[in-house]
Amino acid sequence: MANGSPVITDFRIGTVNVHSFRHPETSKSNAKELASILGPLNLDVLAVEEAMNDYDWKLLCNDLSLTHSVFGASHGVSYGNAIASRHPIVEHFKQKSKIDADGGYRAMLRCRFGGYHPFVQNRRFAVTHLDHLNEDDRLTQIKEFSPHNHDINVLFGDMNALTQNDYSDKYFGEIVAGKREKAGWEIPRFELTQLLTNTWSFQDAFRDVNPKLKDEQVATCPYGTRIDYIFLHPLSKDEWLLKECFIVDTYQATDHHAVVATFEHKSKSENNIENDT
Template sequence: MTRFRLATINVHSFNNPSDYENNIEELISIFKPLDLDLIAVQEIQKNNHWSNFCKHLSLPFTHIGSGGGNYYGIGIASRYPIISPYDQQTSFASVGGNRFFIKCCLDGDHPFVKDRIFAVTHLDHLNENDRLKQIKEFSPVGHNVNILMGDMNALTRDDYSDDYYQKNLVQVREKSNWETPCFDLSWLLTTRWAFQDAFKQINPQLKDESVATSRYGTRIDYIYWRPRDNDEWKLKDCFIVDTKKATDHNAVVAEFEQKS
């Protein structure tokens, strides 16, 4: 009870991106040894794949948001009862599709979950302006979220050396006619809204390939947190887990520890 471990992962609708075969067994073999207390999942639908995944990870309490039938559906699975879930869908149209937000509290006797609000989202993959509109409408600060997880599709400039940035972000995006690299969303979350980037907090020196969570060699999956006043818990560790191409994202895991 002095440790709490959580993760976020985009599971690609539980299909391997290379052959579209079911990837549940591969993902379970990766996540089960981590002994998670909570996992936030993106690109899921309300079906047997989701329930089997949660069952094998011994996370019996689950919630899928209002986008459960959508390709961009999101959910949370927990070792502890999920209470007061709140679902939100974007109210405006985006080329990248509707996006969703879930926040909830957890019940039970674990001291970390007491009076703490958890949230998950999956933001637009095409346009930073749409991502900004989405996160502002979801308003994690207005909802007093303590831990925000998910596939943000957002970049952090400090993640990349100059050479890597030019070759793997600027040039790749120019060649593919994608949006130019933008950092407004990560700045908004960390500077204006005072969320802490858990991975960057623990690994300030890591860059380039070492921080990649997407197939394109960029970090777009995050766990953000805002410590409470006089918080009795601290961030002990945060690391990226290689999913061995079972899905098109790597996972991010954070571990919190009760202060002595």
């Protein structure tokens, strides 16, 4: 490397539903436990859903060395979505849904980062948590938030939505559709993820990197389904490539697993290929 050339490091992002920072079984704070799980991952950006804008959120940010944060309420003033980062937040916008769905009000938080890491330049991030009861309401909410029209490049979220090719026929019949039928929930539908990927051209980071994983291997919630996502809309002539995307077991500290994605610069990827040949 030439003298004075900056080291271009990988960039890692993650998302998790923190369950109001309460352990699902004990109802005690789960912030420290989540910090111990996520800490070794060295995240540059963390987006969370079902967050409380309180001491636990500040504790999690501090323990993960994410010194910049922004919160966007969906219910009242202290419950909603939040984003924390190692990089300054130079712009943010909180958008609440105007529809009164049976599952409650929802919101999207958008932001843009500053600083010197080249990954954040001209890239917009957003996080949302969509309705948990009804696909029609989810569709109305995501259309209202309109991430494609706001030039969102990285969309995090607990979408409460399914992707059809996540499941084998047997697993789908017994676990996905079967459990829902017994519980009297909505039948499985896939319009939300199809809208994002097929119509709005977002990439499903986890599915793109792990095309063969199915069934319990992809589950992010206790019901055996994948409902937590990182969607990508790369920049024109993007110099950053998706390197990996994986699910992180939260060991029941919350009722969702985390999803993490890592990006590397094209020059580093090309050097790796040359070294392998």
